[in-house]
Structure formats: structure tokens, C-alpha cells
Amino acid sequence: MDELPSTPKIAILxxxxxxxxxxxxxxxxxxEVRVWDPVDGALSGLSARMAVPRAQLxxxxxxAGPRGSVILCDTLEQAVAGADLIxxxxxxSLSLKHALYAQxxxxxxxxxxxxxxxxxLTWSDLSPGLRDPARLITAHPFNPPHLVPLVEIYxxxxxxxxxxxxxxxxxxxxxxxxxxxxxGHIANRLASALWREAVFMVQDGIADVEAxxxxxxxxxxxxxxxxxxxxxxxxxxxxGGMAGYLAHLGPSQERRWxxxxxxxxxxxxxxxxxxGVEREAVGRSIAALETARDNALIxxxxxxxEAPHV
Amino acid sequence: MDELPSTPKIAILxxxxxxxxxxxxxxxxxxEVRVWDPVDGALSGLSARMAVPRAQLxxxxxxAGPRGSVILCDTLEQAVAGADLIxxxxxxSLSLKHALYAQxxxxxxxxxxxxxxxxxLTWSDLSPGLRDPARLITAHPFNPPHLVPLVEIYxxxxxxxxxxxxxxxxxxxxxxxxxxxxxGHIANRLASALWREAVFMVQDGIADVEAxxxxxxxxxxxxxxxxxxxxxxxxxxxxGGMAGYLAHLGPSQERRWxxxxxxxxxxxxxxxxxxGVEREAVGRSIAALETARDNALIxxxxxxxEAPHV
Numbered sequence: 308m309d310e311l312p313s314t315p316k317i318a319i320l321x322x323x324x325x326x327x328x329x330x331x332x333x334x335x336x337x338x339e340v341r342v343w344d345p346v347d348g349a350l351s352g353l354s355a356r357m358a359v360p361r362a363q364l365x366x367x368x369x370x371a372g373p374r375g376s377v378i379l380c381d382t383l384e385q386a387v388a389g390a391d392l393i394x395x396x397x398x399x400s401l402s403l404k405h406a407l408y409a410q411x412x413x414x415x416x417x418x419x420x421x422x423x424x425x426x427x428l429t430w431s432d433l434s435p436g437l438r439d440p441a442r443l444i445t446a447h448p449f450n451p452p453h454l455v456p457l458v459e460i461y462x463x464x465x466x467x468x469x470x471x472x473x474x475x476x477x478x479x480x481x482x483x484x485x486x487x488x489x490x491g492h493i494a495n496r497l498a499s500a501l502w503r504e505a506v507f508m509v510q511d512g513i514a515d516v517e518a519x520x521x522x523x524x525x526x527x528x529x530x531x532x533x534x535x536x537x538x539x540x541x542x543x544x545x546x547g548g549m550a551g552y553l554a555h556l557g558p559s560q561e562r563r564w565x566x567x568x569x570x571x572x573x574x575x576x577x578x579x580x581x582x583g584v585e586r587e588a589v590g591r592s593i594a595a596l597e598t599a600r601d602n603a604l605i606x607x608x609x610x611x612x613e614a615p616h617v
Numbered sequence: 618m619d620e621l622p623s624t625p626k627i628a629i630l631x632x633x634x635x636x637x638x639x640x641x642x643x644x645x646x647x648x649e650v651r652v653w654d655p656v657d658g659a660l661s662g663l664s665a666r667m668a669v670p671r672a673q674l675x676x677x678x679x680x681a682g683p684r685g686s687v688i689l690c691d692t693l694e695q696a697v698a699g700a701d702l703i704x705x706x707x708x709x710s711l712s713l714k715h716a717l718y719a720q721x722x723x724x725x726x727x728x729x730x731x732x733x734x735x736x737x738l739t740w741s742d743l744s745p746g747l748r749d750p751a752r753l754i755t756a757h758p759f760n761p762p763h764l765v766p767l768v769e770i771y772x773x774x775x776x777x778x779x780x781x782x783x784x785x786x787x788x789x790x791x792x793x794x795x796x797x798x799x800x801g802h803i804a805n806r807l808a809s810a811l812w813r814e815a816v817f818m819v820q821d822g823i824a825d826v827e828a829x830x831x832x833x834x835x836x837x838x839x840x841x842x843x844x845x846x847x848x849x850x851x852x853x854x855x856x857g858g859m860a861g862y863l864a865h866l867g868p869s870q871e872r873r874w875x876x877x878x879x880x881x882x883x884x885x886x887x888x889x890x891x892x893g894v895e896r897e898a899v900g901r902s903i904a905a906l907e908t909a910r911d912n913a914l915i916x917x918x919x920x921x922x923e924a925p926h927v
Contacts, residue, residue, distance in 0.1 A: 427869070449836040450853070457836030481835040489823045491873055494836040496814050497829075499873045501837075502846050504810035513799045519807075520845020524926045525791040526759040526767030526804040527811075528841030533913035535830020535838070536812050541894040541903070542910065543760070548903055549894045550887075557882045559737070563801055563809045564879060572867045577860075584851040584859045593851070593858055600852065602924040603843035610920035614912040616834045 311473050314339050314375070318386040320407070321396030322346075322353045325424055328452040329394050331360035335372035335453075336478040342379055343386035350379045360453045363601055367454065367608050368479055387414040392474050394446070396424045404428070405436035412437050420462075420471045422446035426495065430461045430488045444471055446482075447492050454604045456481040459492040497536075507568030509583065510576050516583020532607060533616040621783050624649050624685070628696040630717070631706030632656075632663045635734055638762040639704050641670035645682035645763075646788040652689055653696035660689045670763040673911055677764065677918050678789055697724040702784050704756070706734045714738070715746035722747050730772075730781045732756035736805065740771045740798045754781055756792075757802050764914045766791040769802040807846075817878030819893065820886050826893020842917060843926040 315338045319330045322344035330353070333340045344350050354377075361373065380386040387393055393415060397404055404423070411421055422444050423433055434440035444462030449455040458480045462468045472482040485492060491499060505519050514522070530539060537549070544552030570576060588596060625648045629640045632654035640663065643650045654660050664687075671683065690696040697703055703725060707714055714733070721731055732754050733743055744750035754772030759765040768790045772778045782792040795802060801809060815829050824832070840849060847859070854862030880886060898906060 449840070455836055455839055457832055457839075459832060459836075481831060483824070483828050483832045483835070485824050485828070487821070487823045489818070489821075490876065493818065493824050493829055493832040495873075496818065496823075496877065497811050497833060498837045498846070498849075499870065500814035500877050501807050501811045502850065502870075503874045503877070504806050505846050508799070508803065508806065511797070511799075513797050513806075514793070514795050514803050516847045517845075518793050518795070519803055520847050521791060522767055522769060522793045522803040523807060523841050523845050524843065525793070526765055526769075527808045528838065528845075529765055529767075529914070529917060530759070530910075531833050531838030532842035532917060533834065534910050535827075535833050535897070536808070536815050537826045537830050537890060537894050538897060538906070539808075540812065540890075541898070542907055546903060548891075550891045553882060553887045553890065557887070560809065560812075561882055563805075564813045566800065567806065567810050567813070569874060572863060572871055577863045577867070580847060580850075580863065581859045584847050587845070587848060588851070593856060596848070596927055597852055599924075599927045600840075600844050603921070603926050604839070606920035606924035607839060607842060607917060610916035611913070614909075614916035616913050617906055617909045 311470075311477060312391060315392065315474055315477065316341070316390045317474070318343065318390035318393040319396065320344070320383070320386065320393060320411070322349045322356070323396060324356060325448065325450075325452060326394075326396040327353055327356035328360050329396065329424070329448070330377060331357045331364060332453040332478050332480075334375040334377055335361065335364040335368065337372060337374035338478070340375060340377045341386040341390065342377060343383050345383075353377075353379065359601075360451070363605060364453055366605050371479065383410055384414050387411055389416060390419055391416075392471060393419060393421045394424060395421060399425060399427045401428060401432055404433055408433070408436035408443070412439070412442065415442070418467070420444055420467045422471055424448055424452075429490055441467065444468060445488075445492070446471060446475070447494075448480075449494055451601065451604075454601060454608065457494060458482045459485060459494060461485040461488050461492070503569065504567050506572070506576065506580065507570040509579055510570040510573075511568060515586075516580060517587040520587060535617075538617060621780075621787060622701060625702065625784055625787065626651070626700045627784070628653070628700035628703040629706065630654070630693070630696065630703060630721070632659045632666070633706060634666060635758070635760075635762060636704075636706040637663055637666035638670050639706065639734070639758070640687060641667045641674060642763040642788050642790075644685035644687050645671065645674040645678065647682060647684035648788070650685060650687045651696040651700065652687060653693050655693075663687075663689065669911075670761070673915060674763055676915050681789065693720055694724050697721055699726060700729055701726075702781060703729060703731045704734060705731065709735060709737045711738060711742055714743055718743070718746035718753070722749070722752065725752070728777070730754060730777045732781055734758055734762075739800055751777065754778060755798075755802070756781060756785070757804075758790075759804055761911065761914075764911060764918065767804060768792045769795060769804060771795040771798050771802070813879065814877050816882070816886065816890065817880040819889055820880040820883075821878060825896075826890060827897040830897060845927075848927060
């Protein structure tokens with residue numbers, strides 16, 4: 308793998324919440340960040356949108372930064388020319404992204420990486436937008452991107468994948484690679500699978516919305532913050548580990564899978580979900596809940612330095 | 618609700634790992650704990666099995682204890698007579714538990730609670746073992762019970778449910794109530810649902826075992842340690858909250874549910890799961906992994922005091 312530049316040049320396309328979080332993250336970790344957004348007024352609000360993420364990063368990783376710089380760019384060319392990594396955060400419209408990629412491809416360095424933050428689209432959807440698809444990777448962050456370390460990666464060029472991963476690691480992210488392009492990447496597939504059963508339990512009357520959330524946060528969620536799901540079954544197998552678990556409890560796990568539910572988001576179920584989260588919020592606004600979430604994430608991330616996850 | 622006794626009397630039936638964890642927890646929080654186990658030699662090893670949990674509790678909640686006492690009981694009567702709560706941790710055999718309950722019921726105080734730690738069985742399976750089923754609750758801890766706060770509760774007597782919950786809260790647990798008896802309670806249903814998709818991704822070649830675990834621990838797992846799954850979608854809906862999320866993304870969520878997989882634990886999949894956790898363990902023994910897990914859980918629990926979960 309090529310050596311990383313001492314001051315990586317990162318282009319951020321799209322200056323909304325995700326773009327602002329990426330910008331704050333890369334600046335904190337010493338990159339030269341160039342931000343472009345074609346929407347009128349988007350750039351002028353960027354510094355305000357970066358303020359909270361920058362302050363939070365100073366709490367999470369005070370030793371790291373802030374060391375970099377942000378340049379607001381009037382043109383796409385200004386942002387993209389010479390960039391090592393171009394992180395695209397455009398709206399989730401295929402035609403819009405394809406049109407943008409054609410412009411970017413004409414301006415980017417030959418060996419640069421165009422990375423899409425897309426959540427809903429896949430690499431196979433996006434890559435027809437480029438003459439050379441090897442330049443494209445999907446690099447999906449998990450919200451909020453400057454706090455949650457995961458970046459899910461898929462692409463076809465080993466050299467660019469390795470370079471992008473090194474740039475994300477340099478910014479204290481944990482890149483995780485897919486072997487095959489998949490809708491929902493890894494994390495949203497897991498989240499969807501879990502939420503399907505959570506909604507089923509609400510629909511079936513097994514437990515209330517807020518009870519299910521409390522069970523998750525005080526039970527498996529807490530454990531999954533330190534131990535993966537596969538690894539949990541490895542430890543659940545006693546001295547025999549995963550092999551012992553599968554030999555003894557594999558059949559009962561398959562029966563349990565067969566007994567899980569598939570809910571319908573009927574009007575009644577939707578009403579119960581809405582009422583449930585409102586009971587759980589106890590009057591707190593979305594903004595207040597986000598602040599509480601971020602503070603708890605910051606404390607959890609600091610705890611990882613004391614005792615890292617398994 | 619009746620007032621709690623200043624020194625609750627807790628009977629622990631079964632002195633294996635789960636019983637030892639319960640005993641350590643209740644002693645740390647000032648209860649008089651009486652332990653009984655009919656297996657030869659089980660009681661003599663209890664103090665050794667309690668040593669690590671007791672030391673860990675001193676780290677998690679140094680202000681709380683240790684204040685209680687442990688009494689090793691030669692007879693079931695000694696353990697159960699006068700107990701406020703009888704926590705049963707017998708092997709997962711229905712006939713064995715039914716036989717035990719008949720003995721316990723003859724010895725326990727009229728208003729005491731018999732709580733089963735059962736994971737695999739349900740209240741409906743167990744309650745035919747008693748003359749008065751109102752005395753029984755299921756109270757399932759999540760492993761390791763002295764660290765992970767969740768206790769999942771089901772029963773039919775509101776007064777006993779409330780009293781049991783108060784006793785668990787007093788021991789720094791988070792009791793969560795089911796409205797309806799269900800196999801797998803809440804947490805193991807969620808864990809099963811998530812693992813089904815995790816195994817499917819391995820089977821389908823989307824990602825390796827260790828990549829999926831890394832994605833979980835650095836993404837949704839971390840977030841679910843501070844925010845429930847329902848609440849995460851409430852925040853994912855922007856200013857519109859859960860209602861906005863359902864209106865805009867409900868249909869795509871239902872399509873995503875339909876696209877999730879159901880794997881088969883074939884020999885090839887089992888071999889890949891075993892190989893995957895072994896790569897992930899990088900030579901660490903089960904005991905070493907458990908120690909790393911516990912240390913990370915302790916750090917995460919201490920972080921919650923600084924900034925509690927949402």
C-alpha cells in the first residue's frame with residue numbers, strides 16, 4: 308500500500324448533517340478538508356453545523372486535534388482537484404449521483420477514491436455512473452458519523468480499498484469490509500432484523516415499546532457494545548465455544564428462528580410505535596434526545612480507551 | 618406496594634455460575650443471602666465462584682457494598698424459610714423444576730416470590746408445578762447477571778411482581794416486564810433475530826464472521842447500548858420523529874424485512890462460524906475473552922454513571 312500523505316486532502320461533497328459530521332471528523336484528525344455544496348446557502352451554514360461535532364470530538368479524542376483546516380469551495384473542481392478521498396453525501400437519488408459522478412470523474416486525480424456515504428443505494432447501483440468503476444467505493448457511516456466508529460466499505464479495487472481504509476483509520480474510524488455488495492450493507496441489515504422482531508413483539512402484545520427498548524439497552528445492546536453476536540455465542544458455548552454451542556443448541560436456535568415473527572406496519576401498529584416512543588421520551592424533544600444520545604456515546608467511547616471491546 | 622425490608626432475605630437455589638453471580642450481586646447490595654444446592658460439593662466451591670463477581674461489583678458500584686452476608690444451607694428449608702425472594706437456578710429440566718417447586722411451596726412464606734432464572738422455559742411451562750401459580754414469576758437475567766442490568770419478568774400477581782421488581786432494583790438491576798408469556802422472553806428473541814441475519818450474511822458470502830462482529834460492536838451495538846431500537850428510528854425520522862420515519866420509510870423498511878435471509882446451520886455454515894470466531898479470538902482462550910468482556914462491561918457501566926443511556 309502507498310504511504311499516507313502527512314496531511315490528507317479530503318473533499319466533502321454535500322454540506323448537510325452527514326457532510327458536516329465528516330468534515331468535523333477529518334479536520335479534527337488533521338486533514339485539509341474542502342467542502343462543496345451546490346445548494347444555495349448550504350456552505351454558509353456549514354460552520355454552525357460543524358460546531359457541535361467539533362466540540363464533541365474534542366471531548367472524545369482531545370489528544371488528536373483539532374489540527375486540520377476547512378476550505379469552503381465555490382466550485383466542484385476546487386474541492387475535488389488533488390483530493391486523496393472524495394466523500395460524497397448527495398441526496399439518495401440515483402440520477403443525481405450519476406450526474407455528479409460524471410463531473411467528479413473528470414476532475415479527480417487518477418488514483419483518488421470516490422467514496423459514497425449512501426445508505427439506501429448499493430455499489431452496483433452507483434458504479435454505472437463512472438467510466439472507471441474501480442474509482443468508486445461505498446463507505447457508509449453509522450449515525451452520528453463523527454461518534455459511531457463504523458464505516459462499511461465495498462469496492463472492487465484492492466489498492467483503493469486499502470488506501471481508503473487507511474484514511475478512515477487515521478480519522479479514528481473502524482472500516483469494515485463487505486465481500487459482496489448488499490442492500491443495507493451489514494449494520495442496517497442487522498438493525499432491520501432486530502427491529503422486525505421488536506415491532507412483532509409490540510404487535511403481538513408481548514411487551515411495550517419502552518420495555519423492549521429498556522431490555523435492549525440494559526441487556527443485549529450493552530453486551531453488543533463490547534462483544535459481537537457471533538462471539539457472544541462462542542462464549543455462550545462454555546469450554547466448547549462456538550462448536551459446543553452449535554452442537555448442543557444449534558437445533559433449538561433453528562426452532563427459535565422459525566418462531567420469530569414478521570409484523571405488518573398497520574395503522575394500529577404504527578400508532579402504538581408512535582405512542583410508545585412518546586411515552587419513552589417523557590416530553591423530551593428530538594434535539595434533547597440527540598444530545599443525551601451523544602453524551603452517552605461520548606462516555607461510552609471514552610470508556611473504550613480504559614477497557615477496549617473484545 | 619409493601620415496604621421493602623431493610624435487609625432483604627434472598628434464597629438462591631443452585632450454586633452454579635448463575636447462582637453464584639446472583640449471590641454475589643445480592644450480597645454486594647446488602648441482602649442476607651442463603652444458598653442451597655443439592656449437588657455434592659457444589660456449595661464448597663461457591664465462595665471461589667463468587668470471588669470474581671464480588672471483585673467486579675466492587676469496581677462497578679464501590680459505594681454500594683459489600684454489606685450483606687452469605688449463609689450456606691444444608692437443607693432447602695434453611696434457605697427458603699423466611700425468604701422474601703427465592704431465586705431458582707436449577708438445570709433447565711421441567712420435571713426437575715416441578716419437583717423442586719412442590720418442595721419449595723411447602724416451605725416458603727405465603728407472600729414470598731419464587732423467581733425462576735430460566736432461559737429456555739416459560740412461565741406457562743413452569744407454573745403447573747405449584748398449587749398457587751401466583752407465587753411464581755420468571756425473572757431471566759442476561760449473562761453475566763451481576764454485570765448486565767437486565768432482568769426480564771413475567772408473572773400474574775401484581776403485588777408480587779412489584780415486590781420482586783423493587784428487590785431487583787435495590788440490587789441495581791433493571792427489571793423489564795413482559796405483558797405476555799413468551800419463549801425467549803424479550804432479549805433472546807432480539808438476539809436470535811439479529812443472529813439469524815448475521816449467520817445469513819456469513820452463509821450468503823456478504824461478510825466474514827469477524828467483519829460482522831466488528832460492524833455490530835462499532836456500529837449498532839454501540840448505539841443500542843445508549844439508545845433503544847424504537848428510539849433510534851424516532852431520532853432517524855428527523856423533526857417528524859417516529860411518525861415521520863414511518864410515513865417516509867415504513868414501506869422501504871417492510872421491503873427490507875422481506876429481503877432478510879433465513880440461514881441453515883449446515884455443516885459448511887457451522888464450520889465457517891467456528892473458523893470465524895477462532896480468527897476473531899486470535900488465540901485468546903474462552904476465559905481470556907470472558908475477562909476482556911467483563912472489563913469492557915465494567916468500563917461501560919461506569920461510563921453510564923457519567924452520562925446515562927437515553
